Amino acid sequence: MSDAIHRRGLMLVLSSPSGAGKTTLARSLLAADSHISMSVSVTTRQARPGEIDGQDYHFVDTQAFGEMRNRGELLEHAKVFDNYYGTPRAPVEDTLGQGHDILFDIDWQGTQQLQEAAADDLVKVFILPPSAAELEKRLNTRAQDSAEVVAARMSKASDEISHYPEYDYVIVNEDAEQARVQLQAILMAERSKRARQTDLSDFVKALRDTL
Ligand code: 5GP
Numbered sequence: 001m002s003d004a005i006h007r008r009g010l011m012l013v014l015s016s017p018s019g020a021g022k023t024t025l026a027r028s029l030l031a032a033d034s035h036i037s038m039s040v041s042v043t044t045r046q047a048r049p050g051e052i053d054g055q056d057y058h059f060v061d062t063q064a065f066g067e068m069r070n071r072g073e074l075l076e077h078a079k080v081f082d083n084y085y086g087t088p089r090a091p092v093e094d095t096l097g098q099g100h101d102i103l104f105d106i107d108w109q110g111t112q113q114l115q116e117a118a119a120d121d122l123v124k125v126f127i128l129p130p131s132a133a134e135l136e137k138r139l140n141t142r143a144q145d146s147a148e149v150v151a152a153r154m155s156k157a158s159d160e161i162s163h164y165p166e167y168d169y170v171i172v173n174e175d176a177e178q179a180r181v182q183l184q185a186i187l188m189a190e191r192s193k194r195a196r197q198t199d200l201s202d203f204v205k206a207l208r209d210t211l
Helices: 022-032 062-070 089-097 108-121 132-142 147-161 176-191 200-209
Strands: 011-015 036-038 074-080 083-088 101-105 122-128 169-172
Touching (some): 011 176, 022 101, 022 176, 074 089, 074 108, 122 176, 169 176
Parallel strands (some): 011 101, 011 122, 036 101
């Protein structure tokens, strides 16, 4: 895209049932595109092996989470699988203000709250697994969660999937590379929307003046 025209940053939301490959997809998009960064959520859940505080999540206790929420520091928040999750407001506002895009890995409850707060800036993408068998396989091979946690996530998947009509785009994640290409195409198209290119009229005026 041309750097001659400024644009408003957009909020790209990815939601899916747990295990549909959303985290891998988010990482490959971030690696391929320097104009988008990740929103790091706060959560009360325990860190999984290998997760880094401040990078994957900000891991906090229930009291600290409640205080952030009460002070209005969370743009959205939800309870998912018995833990609290929320999006810190300040980094999102800073990033958008700089004309950069921001990627959210949040559930349908958080997406609905962002829809109420910032509908114009929101691009909502739902990721589906190709099959139930594949979903279970991915949850098991992640090998970070106990059998009980995997079973709970499988039984929640149907509820989560029922929210797909609330999203603008749907990607069936059969092949990681193909899904990444599809997601980048969505991002490119959304960036090109006329309403997001904020000083387009000045640019076009200057262009016409020289014709
Ligand atoms: P996990 O515990 O597997 O990292 O995430 C569980 C679920 O919580 C996922 O569906 C993820 O998208 C969602 N989630 C993670 N961070 C947030 C957040 O800040 N807000 C909301 N509403 N959901 C979140």
